[in-house]
Amino acid sequence: MSSPVGIYLSIPFCKAKCSFCNFASDAFGMDRLGTYVDRLCEEIGQARLNAEDMAASLGFSADTIYFGGGTPSLLSPDHVDKIFSALRRLFEISDRAEITVECAPGQLNAETLEEFQRQGVNRVSLGVQSFVDREARAVGRLHTGAECEAEIARLHRAGIEKTGIDLIVGLPHQTEASWRESLQRAMESGVGHVSVYMLEVDEESRLGREALAGGVRYGAGELPSDDQVAGWYELGCELLNAGGLRQYEISNFGKEGHVSKHNTKYWQRLPYIGFGLDAHSMLCTDGGTIRFQNADELSLYMAGPSDDLFPIAGALSARPERVSMDAAFEETLFLGLRMVEGVRLSRLREEFGEAKMASVMPSIREVCDAALMRMDADLLRLTPRGRMASNEVFSRLLIPDPAEV
Numbered sequence: 001m002s003s004p005v006g007i008y009l010s011i012p013f014c015k016a017k018c019s020f021c022n023f024a025s026d027a028f029g030m031d032r033l034g035t036y037v038d039r040l041c042e043e044i045g046q047a048r049l050n051a052e053d054m055a056a057s058l059g060f061s062a063d064t065i066y067f068g069g070g071t072p073s074l075l076s077p078d079h080v081d082k083i084f085s086a087l088r089r090l091f092e093i094s095d096r097a098e099i100t101v102e103c104a105p106g107q108l109n110a111e112t113l114e115e116f117q118r119q120g121v122n123r124v125s126l127g128v129q130s131f132v133d134r135e136a137r138a139v140g141r142l143h144t145g146a147e148c149e150a151e152i153a154r155l156h157r158a159g160i161e162k163t164g165i166d167l168i169v170g171l172p173h174q175t176e177a178s179w180r181e182s183l184q185r186a187m188e189s190g191v192g193h194v195s196v197y198m199l200e201v202d203e204e205s206r207l208g209r210e211a212l213a214g215g216v217r218y219g220a221g222e223l224p225s226d227d228q229v230a231g232w233y234e235l236g237c238e239l240l241n242a243g244g245l246r247q248y249e250i251s252n253f254g255k256e257g258h259v260s261k262h263n264t265k266y267w268q269r270l271p272y273i274g275f276g277l278d279a280h281s282m283l284c285t286d287g288g289t290i291r292f293q294n295a296d297e298l299s300l301y302m303a304g305p306s307d308d309l310f311p312i313a314g315a316l317s318a319r320p321e322r323v324s325m326d327a328a329f330e331e332t333l334f335l336g337l338r339m340v341e342g343v344r345l346s347r348l349r350e351e352f353g354e355a356k357m358a359s360v361m362p363s364i365r366e367v368c369d370a371a372l373m374r375m376d377a378d379l380l381r382l383t384p385r386g387r388m389a390s391n392e393v394f395s396r397l398l399i400p401d402p403a404e405v
């Protein structure tokens with residue numbers, strides 16, 4: 001029997017584009033949201049056929065659903081109903097399923113919230129980014145800190161079981177004091193989950209383009225240094241852990257019972273299917289796992305299935321990719337190391353064999369000697385320093401290319 005699948009739905013519509021954002025989302029215009037939802041439902045309806053064409057197994061039950069984007073809170077009650085009807089035609093959604101919706105503070109109307117709850121939504125993640133108004137404004141957020149606090153209180157009053165927020169460390173104008181303020185207000189708000197992302201200035205984002213061109217509109221000249229950001233990330237880990245929001249992944253902190261089950265599927269390499277613009281999927285086949293990804297341009301996604309791409313799928317950006325044994329090993333190791341609980345060496349040995357382990361053991365020892373990772377008997381974990389430098393750790397653990405040995 002196939003394991004329950006996780007479902008991701010991309011709703012890439014936003015009211016305004018934040019300066020740091022490099023997602024496929026945009027202020028596409030609300031008049032296009034209805035046709036987008038129809039296209040999304042059409043893609044959901046094709047999913048089983050598509051999976052068969054790829055010889056992939058798509059379970060009949062779903063135990064996590066995640067509406068991301070974009071700003072899914074912009075959906076109307078009718079859109080929400082249509083999407084859930086399409087999902088229920090294909091999947092049995094368990095009563096205990098974790099169903100998350102990402103919302104922008106101040107952009108969730110009462111009717112949509114009510115419909116989400118009627119459909120079983122029990123977790124809301126708010127894109128706060130900063131409780132400090134100057135910082136939020138500088139990157140194009142449309143809310144104030146006080147509005148974020150009011151939104152969290154409203155969700156709690158409405159009976160949403162689990163609430164979480166995203167914060168960004170490294171925003172323009174941020175100081176240690178203002179970062180402490182955001183963390184403090186996050187903890188006082190009573191949310192059960194906090195994600196902390198270190199700002200990466202992507203050259204394709206407005207902020208990135210301004211940083212390259214030397215403009216002033218988005219505050220690129222007011223960005224803190226890499227060392228400051230690293231120190232504030234560590235400070236965030238310390239304060240959140242002390243406040244009962246225990247770190248369980250490089251960027252994620254949760255109270256007991258509030259760990260994101262959906263995101264944990266990604267880190268544990270459990271099957272998930274994504275629908276919508278730029279959505280990613282990973283499914284199991286008899287010969288291992290495959291990954292595939294939808295088009296990241298709205299016009300291409302809306303155009304629907306393309307004859308050029310295998311199979312009849314819902315607007316893939318490329319052919320589905322079979323994950324090789326080496327890549328699966330690296331994914332298991334790297335994604336597992338993102339989790340604070342770490343990876344069991346015995347699990348890697350069992351799944352991938354002794355030879356694969358032997359090829360990477362010298363690098364594992366080296367990284368442990370550099371105090372970036374710890375091996376406690378069977379358990380391999382990043383140290384706090386290793387979490388800060390995770391990209392460096394992962395590049396040092398890549399399986400050696402036989403041609404280069």
Ligand code: SF4
Binds near residue numbers: 017018023069104127
């Ligand atoms: S609301 Fe989220 S998805 Fe939309 S532009 Fe801002 S960061 Fe990107």
